[in-house]
Amino acid sequence: MLNYHFDWSIITSGKYFDWLVSGLKTTLEISAVGIVGAFLIGLLIAVLKMSHFAPLRWAASAYLEFFRNTPLLVQIFFWYFGSYKILPAAVNDWLNNTNFEFAAAVLALTIYTSAFIAEDIRSGILSIPKEQMEAARSAGFSYLRSMQYIILPQAVRITVPPLVNQFLNLVKNSSLAMTIGVMEITYQARQVESYTFKGFEAFTAATVVYLTLSVTITAAMEFYNRRVLNPQRG
Amino acid sequence: MDFQVIADNFTYFMIGRYPNGPLGGLGLTLYLAVVSCILSFFGGLILGLLSLSRIAVIRYPINALINAVRGLPLLMVIFWMYFLLPAVLGKPVPESRTVIAALTIFTSAYMSQIVRAGIEGIPKGQVEAALSTGLKPWHAMLYIVLPQGMRNMIPSFVNQFVSLIKDTSLAFIVGVSEITHVGTQVNNRTMAYPTEIFIFIAAVYFIVCFAFTSFSRWLEGRLAWRKSI
Numbered sequence: 312m313l314n315y316h317f318d319w320s321i322i323t324s325g326k327y328f329d330w331l332v333s334g335l336k337t338t339l340e341i342s343a344v345g346i347v348g349a350f351l352i353g354l355l356i357a358v359l360k361m362s363h364f365a366p367l368r369w370a371a372s373a374y375l376e377f378f379r380n381t382p383l384l385v386q387i388f389f390w391y392f393g394s395y396k397i398l399p400a401a402v403n404d405w406l407n408n409t410n411f412e413f414a415a416a417v418l419a420l421t422i423y424t425s426a427f428i429a430e431d432i433r434s435g436i437l438s439i440p441k442e443q444m445e446a447a448r449s450a451g452f453s454y455l456r457s458m459q460y461i462i463l464p465q466a467v468r469i470t471v472p473p474l475v476n477q478f479l480n481l482v483k484n485s486s487l488a489m490t491i492g493v494m495e496i497t498y499q500a501r502q503v504e505s506y507t508f509k510g511f512e513a514f515t516a517a518t519v520v521y522l523t524l525s526v527t528i529t530a531a532m533e534f535y536n537r538r539v540l541n542p543q544r545g
Numbered sequence: 546m547d548f549q550v551i552a553d554n555f556t557y558f559m560i561g562r563y564p565n566g567p568l569g570g571l572g573l574t575l576y577l578a579v580v581s582c583i584l585s586f587f588g589g590l591i592l593g594l595l596s597l598s599r600i601a602v603i604r605y606p607i608n609a610l611i612n613a614v615r616g617l618p619l620l621m622v623i624f625w626m627y628f629l630l631p632a633v634l635g636k637p638v639p640e641s642r643t644v645i646a647a648l649t650i651f652t653s654a655y656m657s658q659i660v661r662a663g664i665e666g667i668p669k670g671q672v673e674a675a676l677s678t679g680l681k682p683w684h685a686m687l688y689i690v691l692p693q694g695m696r697n698m699i700p701s702f703v704n705q706f707v708s709l710i711k712d713t714s715l716a717f718i719v720g721v722s723e724i725t726h727v728g729t730q731v732n733n734r735t736m737a738y739p740t741e742i743f744i745f746i747a748a749v750y751f752i753v754c755f756a757f758t759s760f761s762r763w764l765e766g767r768l769a770w771r772k773s774i
Contacts, residue, residue: 315632380707380754381747382714385725389747392732393740396546486618490718497620510628518621525616 318509322516327503331516334499338520341417341485341495346478348421353428360433371429378426384487386423391415391491416488424481428474435470436462468539475532482524496520550738551745554731558745561722569722571749577641577713577723581648582706588649589656594686596661614654619715623647627719644716652709659701663694696768703761707754714750724749 321327359371378386391412395403406414439462447457489498500517504510551558561569568576595607614622626647630638638646667690675685714725722730728746732739 376755376758377747377751380711380758381750382711382725384714384717385728385743385747385750388725388729389740389743393743396740483616483618486620487715489620497618497624501624514621514624514628518617518625521618521621522613522616529612529616 315511317512319512321507321509322503322512327507327513330499330503331496331513331520334494334496334517335520337413337493338482338485338495341413341420341488341493342478342482344417345420345424345481345485348417349424349428349477349481350474352421352425353432356425356429357432357436360429361436375426375429378423383419383423383484384490387416387419387487387491390419412488412491412493415491416485416493420481420484420488423484424477427480428477431473431477432466432470435466435473438469439465472532472536472540475528475535479525479528482528483521546741547738548741548745550731550735550741557731558724558727558749561727567722570727571724571753573641573721574710574713574723574725575753577644577648577716577721578706578710581645581652581713582709584645584649585652585656585709586702588653589660592653592657593660593664596657597664611654611657614651615658617651619647619651619712620718622651623715623718626650640719640721641716643719644713644721648709648712651712652705655708656702656705659698659705660694663698663701664690666697667694700761700765700768703757703764707757707761710754710757711750 322331356371356374359367360375362368362371394415398406443461443465444457447461448454452460485495486497488495489501492498494502496517500513503513503516507513558570560572561567563569563572567573592607592611595603596611598604598607623644626643630643630646664686671689671693672682672685675689676682680688713723716723717726717729720726724746728742732742735742
């Protein structure tokens with residue numbers, strides 16, 4: 312280690328810098344698509360889990376338990392290597408003509424994250440006192456309109472911090488996409504390392520990127536907690 | 546779908562080439578998880594206590610370290626260990642040790658948050674009462690606060706163990722032959738049954754993890770019940 316010759320220039324300019332930047336772009340792309348998808352599916356599962364129709368509740372629970380209790384890596388491998396046998400031929404054709412690595416990684420991350428988000432949304436909705444719903448109903452709102460105008464606007468405010476946290480997890484988890492060849496930031500750091508043998512520099516670059524993202528997002532969340540959730544405390 | 550491939554390789558999935566070779570498969574997965582869990586229990590306890598220290602010179606760097614590790618993907622920690630351990634120790638390190646080191650550092654950071662929350666959940670009056678009976682602050686923590694806090698921490702520790710079991714799948718990346726690695730190996734050898742193999746592996750993880758998740762829920766319920774009487 313003492314003989315190691317540091318050369319930071321390789322990661323601050325030129326070809327390898329471009330690789331790392333394109334890796335960061337891919338990481339952000341996966342995370343952005345993933346969080347939108349995971350939010351929508353998570354919302355649906357949360358609603359199903361609170362349904363009055365028992366089989367829907369059971370289906371939602373099975374979904375939640377299964378995807379939360381299996382490793383993300385295995386889920387990625389399943390979608391990447393194994394999904395062709397259970398998907399319709401038309402979908403397989405379409406997938407083979409797109410960037411399949413990217414699609415499989417996004418699909419796996421979306422489904423994995425949605426299972427965590429569903430619980431966050433559900434506990435957000437359950438945290439709204441049930442008198443709110445009763446008051447809305449007695450004021451003449453239908454169930455759906457009460458949800459839309461009274462419950463959800465309040466629940467969303469409470470659910471934002473855990474959702475942001477899940478987004479942060481998604482950014483970190485997207486590093487696993489490298490195992491199926493998606494060229495995100497960890498993949499590119501590894502590429503730079505194997506081309507230049509400058510592992511310390513390459514992994515420092517990726518580490519700095521992840522830490523910057525997490526520090527920024529955490530700071531934004533704390534700002535939100537202070538200003539929006541507890542405004543009276545300044 | 547044809548699950549014959551699972552039946553043919555079942556022992557290999559469960560214990561690898563053991564006892565005629567090294568332990569692998571599910572056995573190695575559980576070994577990695579249990580060893581890392583024990584180590585990170587102590588790591589988390591130490592980090593958690595230090596992060597609550599009244600001495601700022603200790604508290605700030607420890608909190609910075611904890612937050613840095615929590616801001617990184619586990620994969621990144623594994624790569625760092627893969628590079629740093631041989632350089633620092635000056636000799637090659639077996640892959641499974643590398644993974645245990647990475648899992649321990651990573652999980653300790655999360656465990657420290659559990660320890661911290663557990664300690665902060667104990668009413669201040671307990672410490673004050675302990676100090677006024679003449680106990681030293683250190684003894685008050687050890688004999689009064691920790692034993693009570695520990696009880697509330699147990700369900701979270703079990704949940705963390707479940708995460709750890711899932712996280713051992715990343716040992717695949719440095720070539721440790723735990724069950725995910727065995728799955729890709731059998732898949733590469735047989736070629737035709739990826740769907741069956743990965744469904745089977747997911748099911749194995751699910752059975753193990755769901756058992757512990759349910760255990761943790763049961764514990765939580767029991768603790769809530771104990772508190773209510």
